[in-house]
Amino acid sequence: MRLRRRRRVVVNLSMTSQVEYLDRIETVSADKLAQLQWRKLRRVIAYAYHNLPFYRRRFSDAGITPASIKSIADLARIPMVTKADIINETIACEEYRIGIEALEGRQPDNVVMTSGTHGFHTFAAIGDYELSRGAIRAVQREFWMQKMRPGMRVVALCPGWHFLSLLDCKAMGRLRVNCILPWGTHIPRFAKSFLDAVQTLRPDYLLTMPPMLYAMLRECERVQVDPRRVFASVRYVSTVGEPVTAGLRSRLREELALEDFFERGGSSDGLWGGGECSFHRGHHVFADYFYIEIVDPDTGRSLPAGERGAVVVTNLTLGKSLYVRFNCEDLGMILPGECPCGRTHPRVELFDRLSNVLILDGRSITTYDIRCCLDEIPQTCGVPFFVVKQSDGGARIELYHPSPEAPKDFDRVGRVLSERLGVQLPVQVIRTMPARWKGRIIDERAQTAAERYPRA
Amino acid sequence: MNASGDSRKTVARLRRAVSNALRIPFMRGRVGGVSARRIRSIEDFAAVIPPLTIEELRKGWEENQLSPGNDARRDVGLIAQTAHDPPVYVTLSNRALELYAEVLADCWLSAGVLAGSHVLIHDYGTSPLVYLASRNFCPYLKTGAAERVGCIPVCNDGLPEFTERALHILRFVRPRAIFLRGDAVTPLVTRLSETQEKLRRGLELRAVLVSSDEVMPLRDNRGHAMLSGLLGAPVTTLVRADAALFMASECAKSGRLHVRTDRYFVETLDPTSLRPTAAGELGMLAITPLFCDAYPVLRYVTGLEAALDLGGCVCGAAGASLSTSA
Numbered sequence: 200m201r202l203r204r205r206r207r208v209v210v211n212l213s214m215t216s217q218v219e220y221l222d223r224i225e226t227v228s229a230d231k232l233a234q235l236q237w238r239k240l241r242r243v244i245a246y247a248y249h250n251l252p253f254y255r256r257r258f259s260d261a262g263i264t265p266a267s268i269k270s271i272a273d274l275a276r277i278p279m280v281t282k283a284d285i286i287n288e289t290i291a292c293e294e295y296r297i298g299i300e301a302l303e304g305r306q307p308d309n310v311v312m313t314s315g316t317h318g319f320h321t322f323a324a325i326g327d328y329e330l331s332r333g334a335i336r337a338v339q340r341e342f343w344m345q346k347m348r349p350g351m352r353v354v355a356l357c358p359g360w361h362f363l364s365l366l367d368c369k370a371m372g373r374l375r376v377n378c379i380l381p382w383g384t385h386i387p388r389f390a391k392s393f394l395d396a397v398q399t400l401r402p403d404y405l406l407t408m409p410p411m412l413y414a415m416l417r418e419c420e421r422v423q424v425d426p427r428r429v430f431a432s433v434r435y436v437s438t439v440g441e442p443v444t445a446g447l448r449s450r451l452r453e454e455l456a457l458e459d460f461f462e463r464g465g466s467s468d469g470l471w472g473g474g475e476c477s478f479h480r481g482h483h484v485f486a487d488y489f490y491i492e493i494v495d496p497d498t499g500r501s502l503p504a505g506e507r508g509a510v511v512v513t514n515l516t517l518g519k520s521l522y523v524r525f526n527c528e529d530l531g532m533i534l535p536g537e538c539p540c541g542r543t544h545p546r547v548e549l550f551d552r553l554s555n556v557l558i559l560d561g562r563s564i565t566t567y568d569i570r571c572c573l574d575e576i577p578q579t580c581g582v583p584f585f586v587v588k589q590s591d592g593g594a595r596i597e598l599y600h601p602s603p604e605a606p607k608d609f610d611r612v613g614r615v616l617s618e619r620l621g622v623q624l625p626v627q628v629i630r631t632m633p634a635r636w637k638g639r640i641i642d643e644r645a646q647t648a649a650e651r652y653p654r655a
Numbered sequence: 656m657n658a659s660g661d662s663r664k665t666v667a668r669l670r671r672a673v674s675n676a677l678r679i680p681f682m683r684g685r686v687g688g689v690s691a692r693r694i695r696s697i698e699d700f701a702a703v704i705p706p707l708t709i710e711e712l713r714k715g716w717e718e719n720q721l722s723p724g725n726d727a728r729r730d731v732g733l734i735a736q737t738a739h740d741p742p743v744y745v746t747l748s749n750r751a752l753e754l755y756a757e758v759l760a761d762c763w764l765s766a767g768v769l770a771g772s773h774v775l776i777h778d779y780g781t782s783p784l785v786y787l788a789s790r791n792f793c794p795y796l797k798t799g800a801a802e803r804v805g806c807i808p809v810c811n812d813g814l815p816e817f818t819e820r821a822l823h824i825l826r827f828v829r830p831r832a833i834f835l836r837g838d839a840v841t842p843l844v845t846r847l848s849e850t851q852e853k854l855r856r857g858l859e860l861r862a863v864l865v866s867s868d869e870v871m872p873l874r875d876n877r878g879h880a881m882l883s884g885l886l887g888a889p890v891t892t893l894v895r896a897d898a899a900l901f902m903a904s905e906c907a908k909s910g911r912l913h914v915r916t917d918r919y920f921v922e923t924l925d926p927t928s929l930r931p932t933a934a935g936e937l938g939m940l941a942i943t944p945l946f947c948d949a950y951p952v953l954r955y956v957t958g959l960e961a962a963l964d965l966g967g968c969v970c971g972a973a974g975a976s977l978s979t980s981a
């Protein structure tokens with residue numbers, strides 16, 4: 200199959216209910232969208248079967264060919280791919296290319312890596328098509344939806360190892376923004392550099408990850424400057440990497456005097472992403488680029504909108520490592536109903552990695568649920584916290600409170616957790632933050648997670 | 656002492672750099688009422704333009720005299736922070752980005768990087784080692800070093816903690832060249848010496864390029880020797896001064912740094928008087944990048960000590976080369 204050149208998209212800046220869309224397809228009817236998805240799915244499935252050894256083998260083992268898939272409902276017959284499958288294949292091949300690279304015989308432009316959950320980084324090959332005419336358009340729409348406009352100054356990092364970061368980088372160029380690269384990477388010890396970039400260059404926009412944003416706020420506290428003054432020029436912040444609850448979003452908006460605070464999500468496993476619109480009703484996932492299913496993590500059964508399950512993605516564009524029914528092992532939900540913004544593309548809420556779901560007092564609970572409880576109490580809204588899985592099998596919550604005087608209202612936390620989630624969890628106050636790139640769960644029982652290489 | 660190459664061309668380039676600089680309030684303030692036409696020789700340049708220190712540069716940013724805004728620099732798409740504490744910033748027009756990336760590609764080629772191979776880059780996204788490496792790592796860059804040389808880059812973030820991940824890339828991607836931050840050498844040597852020889856033998860590495868900027872020790876001879884032994888490939892140094900968009904890589908034959916005199920005007924200055932030193936004499940390296948229309952840093956005094964030689968290199972390369980004090 201040839202990678203056909205996409206029709207040039209007409210930029211539509213119509214003001215439907217004061218929402219600006221980048222592309223007409225954002226509001227196309229659900230029927231038309233489903234037809235388009237089906238066409239793209241068929242193409243992708245046929246390409247995978249005929250050209251990619253990894254999928255050819257799995258399809259054959261399951262006794263299916265592209266002809267067996269006659270409707271979207273039949274998609275469930277295609278075996279799901281797990282991260283473990285990709286890891287095992289990488290180890291078996293002793294090579295990053297494992298037969299999922301839909302590059303039409305061309306060399307990749309870049310090789311990217313996942314962030315290494317399961318202690319193993321998998322790789323993906325990215326071709327020029329994807330970055331010039333593929334999913335880059337979905338990211339451009341996402342930025343546009345989140346109010347990024349030409350000429351704005353945007354503080355962002357472009358670490359070349361992450362797929363979504365390559366897309367961000369190219370999309371910022373397409374949107375003609377002024378891009379400011381702070382020194383370092385998204386871990387709290389570089390907060391000083393980020394803060395200097397904001398203070399010195401007065402950007403309009405900040406693209407970052409929640410732990411970095413919190414670290415910047417703590418840095419303001421440490422050097423005793425008012426965050427509102429430092430962030431005076433910043434109109435929008437958009438974060439990626441961990442969910443932000445409604446309570447926390449309002450608090451950050453207030454604290455930094457922002458016009459809006461957005462969240463983005465997705466995964467370098469499965470190469471997909473989406474973002475919130477101004478109505479903050481989940482992440483719009485552009486259905487012409489990604490097909491998302493939510494399945495029961497135990498049975499693999501497809502779940503309807505409104506039910507939580509594992510996020511499964513199928514990429515609808517070629518020109519990169521192709522993921523067909525890839526189980527991202529993230530806990531998510533397709534939100535039912537329509538979004539007031541008028542976009543017809545599905546909205547997905549992401550809660551946490553499935554492996555981070557805590558079974559407490561017999562109930563499945565995510566850090567997102569705990570965050571929602573904390574955000575109900577004004578004094579703990581937005582306060583950084585960690586869930587510690589203790590070596591005795593129990594768990595506790597640690598709340599960060601740097602100043603020595605006793606925190607107000609922290610004792611209410613236990614009560615709210617018990618009322619809302621039906622769990623009894625001890626709450627402890629910590630004065631120093633663990634330096635973490637992402638993640639809110641600390642497992643005291645865990646062995647060294649990093650995969651170690653055989654020693655001599 | 657300065658590296659002028661063809662002096663008529665150099666004077667013309669310097670005059671252009673000064674003329675660009677005079678559009679920026681900060682530079683106008685530093686040179687008084689002088690016009691670019693006043694620069695008729697390299698000596699004029701040194702007499703008229705005062706050396707610029709990192710502290711002065713920082714002050715310029717703090718006072719908002721360097722930030723691109725309502726002046727003629729509308730095509731500036733990228734502003735990168737340096738690793739200095741406190742940092743300064745470099746602003747890059749689209750044209751300057753391309754020329755800067757070409758300098759990096761030159762360094763790759765002179766280190767022996769081959770077309771068609773994978774290359775591992777272990778540094779932060781803000782490092783020019785990364786953002787100039789591929790058109791996909793930097794908004795507005797059309798042709799990065801990888802596209803110029805024909806390589807496939809794979810990045811690892813610059814943290815020393817990510818050494819394990821570098822090993823992972825070595826095992827599964829098998830790059831033919833590695834570009835490393837200077838402070839990543841020791842952790843990599845430690846981990847490599849713990850791994851099985853089998854992994855190292857399968858590598859077939861052609862080049863290892865260790866990059867240090869002026870805020871890092873220039874080179875760790877022992878570390879480089881150990882790395883070279885473990886990886887079975889020559890290790891060369893790429894020296895940077897990010898605040899002046901400077902890069903030069905070490906010649907494998909002479910150990911000197913080859914400098915592109917069409918891109919940089921380099922001088923060595925006496926550390927106390929900041930007057931030019933004599934030929935071959937050690938001094939503080941001062942750099943005037945000649946391709947930066949949007950960011951005209953003139954006579955930036957780096958933290959690097961070097962001696963300048965104009966007589967060409969033993970490898971046969973004509974032009975200027977530097978020997979550093981390390």
Ligand SMILES: [Zn+2]
Pocket residue numbers: 476477478480483538539540541542
């Ligand atoms: Zn919406």
Ligand SMILES: [Zn+2]
Pocket residue numbers: 906907908909913968969970971972
């Ligand atoms: Zn030489």
